[in-house]
Amino acid sequence: MRIKDLITVCLQNLSRHKARTMLTVLGVIIGCCSVVIMISIGIGMKQAQESALAQMGDLTIITVYPTGKNANSSGINTQAIGKMKQIKGVEAVSPKLTAQNVTVTLYAGKNNRYRTTYAEIAGIDIKEAETMGYKLSEGSFEQWKPGKIFAGQDFAYNFEDTKRPEGRNTIDMYGGEFDANGMPVKPAPYFEPMKTEITAEFSDGGEDDKKVTKKFETAGVMKEDYGKGMETSMGLIMSLGDLQDLLDQQARLSGKKVKRKKGYSSAMVKVKDIKDVAGVEKQIKALGFRTSSMESIRKPMEREARQKQMMFAGIGAVSLFVAALGITNTMIMSISERTKEIGVMKSLGCFVKDIRKIFLLEAGCIGFAGGVAGVILSYGVSAIMNLAAGQASSSAFSDMGGDMMGPAGGLSVIPWWLAVFAVLFSVFIGVGAGYYPASKAVEIPALEAIKHD
Structure with a gap:
């Protein structure tokens, strides 16, 4: 038989008992929807965990620390940096130098009117800054040259006005008005870092109070990233040199x-792929250094998410298994009712393989129809769940006075591959459930089938 003929016969047989066919398809719809929703909840949980970790810091960054009491004994030097760069999977490495145990005063404005002694100062390899994940809200890394710095996002709010009385000489960056959406609007600082020269004064801390002074121009303003350090927020970054x-x-x-x-005080290692972080971190430790990354937090969370995904998928699979039993039952009943028809087909010279194909095609069509409808239903259920979760989160944040907090992420996430997999899996379940009835149908002798009432 031609494929067109097989499909025609298949559709005619399914439409012969519409109610029974629809109930069987409904079972597949429920089973498919259950599996998709359960897996989508696990995916949503995993994405929420990754989003939370990403807010805490770059998941592909490894921070390397000294093993001794000071940087001199740690071995984090040019030679060690070179070894780290040679490790497979490493994309970039930047040493990090900090002004520790040094008295530093920063000035800005005309006649050094504005002053601060609390800014975090760090030196990095500027050429690797963009690759390392540093981001700018103003300026660009291409504008940098020796003698230029990058100010932290809220660097200007660190300064006090030396011409104002104590208690009224600073600007509270959280003391502004609120916009129409209830979000706080930061008041303007005393100066704009991009347009103001910054003077750094390093003191020797002695009685004679000798000082080293150098003026800097600002090449850009950083975006806050506590994973990189406080200097991206309230401090400044300059070159190692x-x-x-x-x-x-x-x-x-x-x-x-x-x-x-x-x-150096420390070093930052950027790994190409998050999957390689654990291996690279192990090799760095083998060089004799201490390391810190989000891997120690990410791995247990990923393992927990995977376990929950399997649990949810198992619960959904029970529904799909019940649907498969329904398909098997429907096909067996169909064979009982069409035994004589099978005998006639054999008597007319119909190939056994074609008879098997008819029943398998019917079962596959039930699985396909149920899978497609189940996926469509899953998207609807997912949207309702996410809407309800979003409203619940917004309500909780409002009760906590958390107007500044954003809405929660999706509780259920259905990627395209899950939808495709669900349809194909439903077809597979249908064909698998129909295999036994189809085999039973072709085993019926032609004469016995014709005599059947």
Whole structure:
């Protein structure tokens, strides 16, 4: 028989008992929808966990720390940085130098009117900054050259006005008005970092109060990222060379010996793929360094999400298994009612394989129809769940006075591949459930089938 003929016969047989066919398809719809929704909840949970981790920091960044009491004994030097870059899976490495145990005062404005002593200062490899995941709200990394810095997102709010009395000489960045959406609007700071020269003053801390002073222009304003460090928020970032020169000059003023080969405070390693983080971190530890990354948090959360996904999928699979029993039952009943018809088909010379194809095609059509309808229903149920979850989250945030917090992520997430898989799996279940009845049909002798009432 031609494929067209098989399909025609199949549709005629299914339409012969519409009520029974619809009830069987309904069972597949419920089973398919259950599986999709359960798996989608697991996917939604996983994405929510990854989103929460991403807010805490870049998941592909490994921070390397000294093993000794100071950077000099740690070995985080140029040679060690080179070894880290050679590790397979590493995309970029940047040393990080901080102005620790150094008295630093920053000035801005005309005649150094604005002042702060609380800014975090860090030196990194600016050429690797963009690759490492640093982002700018103003300016660009291409504008950088020696003598230029990058200010933190809220760097200007650190400063006090030396011409105003104590208590009224700072600007509270949370003390502004609220917009139409209830979001706080930050008041304007004393100055704009992109248009203002910053003067850094490093003191030797001695009685004679010797100082090293250097002026900087701002090449850009960072986007806040606590995973990278406080300097992206309330501090500033400069090149390793600029910060090292200032620290060397400060050391000379203090009468200390300058050690150009002294190790860095820490280092940041950017891994190409999140799957390689654990392996790269292990190799860095083998070099004798301490490491820190989101991997120690991500792995248990990922394992928990996977277990819940399997549990949810198992619950949904029970419904689909029941639907498969329904298909089997329908096909067996169909065979009982069409035994004589099978005998006539055999007597007319119809191939056994064609008879089997007819029954398998009927079962597959039931699975396909149920799968498609089940996926469509799943999208509707998913949308309702996400809407209800979003309203519940918004209500909870309002009760907590959390107007600043955004809406929660989707409780149920159905990617395209899950929809396609659900339809194909439903067809597979249908064909599998119909295989036994189809085999039973072709085993009936032609003469016995013709005599059947």
